[in-house]
Amino acid sequence: MKSRFITFEGIDGAGKSTHIAALTERLAQGGAAVVNTREPGGTVLAETLRGLFLHSGMDSLTEALLVFAGRRDHLQRVIEPALAAGQTVLCDRFTDASFAYQGAGRGMDLSILETLEDWVQEGRQPDLTLWFDLPALMAAQRRAAAREADRFEQQDLEFFERVRGGYAERAAAAPQRFARIDASLSVPEVAAQIAAVMEARGW
Ligand SMILES: Nc1ncnc2c1ncn2[C@@H]1O[C@H](COP(=O)(O)OP(=O)(O)O)[C@@H](O)[C@H]1O
Numbered sequence: 689m690k691s692r693f694i695t696f697e698g699i700d701g702a703g704k705s706t707h708i709a710a711l712t713e714r715l716a717q718g719g720a721a722v723v724n725t726r727e728p729g730g731t732v733l734a735e736t737l738r739g740l741f742l743h744s745g746m747d748s749l750t751e752a753l754l755v756f757a758g759r760r761d762h763l764q765r766v767i768e769p770a771l772a773a774g775q776t777v778l779c780d781r782f783t784d785a786s787f788a789y790q791g792a793g794r795g796m797d798l799s800i801l802e803t804l805e806d807w808v809q810e811g812r813q814p815d816l817t818l819w820f821d822l823p824a825l826m827a828a829q830r831r832a833a834a835r836e837a838d839r840f841e842q843q844d845l846e847f848f849e850r851v852r853g854g855y856a857e858r859a860a861a862a863p864q865r866f867a868r869i870d871a872s873l874s875v876p877e878v879a880a881q882i883a884a885v886m887e888a889r890g891w
Pocket residue numbers: 698699700701702703704705706707830831833834871872873874875878
């Protein structure tokens with residue numbers, strides 16, 4: 689079976705988790721072997737780094753080094769073996785998040801992130817990135833209703849609008865890979881957009 693690497697991106701509270709579950713079921717019904725994973729995290733080592741990343745204060749370069757170290761381990765131990773076995777990998781966040789959060793959000797030099805991306809991924813890119821786009825205010829309202837904020841989620845609306853802009857830049861630079869989903873709509877409407885993207889690819 690043909691492997692597929694699909695990533696889910698967007699600001700916190702955009703609806704990624706909600707739709708990963710639904711897409712997993714849809715793909716599994718179609719006979720795909722689906723691997724669900726996430727970043728930061730996805731391996732024992734990377735989950736340890738995730739704990740540090742989410743809960744300790746640090747500068748943006750340190751954040752990027754931690755998250756790309758975890759990504760390397762995640763690629764080697766989980767993502768590449770699954771793709772080699774013809775499986776479908778659904779990953780909640782990947783490198784676009786580093787460009788959006790550390791780059792656009794925290795102002796880190798994008799050329800350093802590009803270098804890390806080249807070193808760590810050795811050319812590997814997602815086959816499809818579903819970008820859940822919605823205004824920062826709406827995402828904050830959904831988060832507030834749902835859960836307690838972690839270190840990143842406590843940032844202000846301006847930060848999340850910058851992150852959103854970072855995703856928009858990545859999407860413009862890779863229009864074949866990215867599909868923008870209007871995440872401000874209802875859950876069924878968002879699900880319909882995702883289904884249309886998948887159908888357009890024959891998936
Ligand atoms: N389209 C939607 N409309 C309204 N609420 C939504 C929608 N999608 C998700 N939610 C709710 O918003 C909150 C954040 O969604 P979640 O899927 O956890 O986002 P993420 O994984 O992107 O942070 C959850 O309480 C979820 O039930």
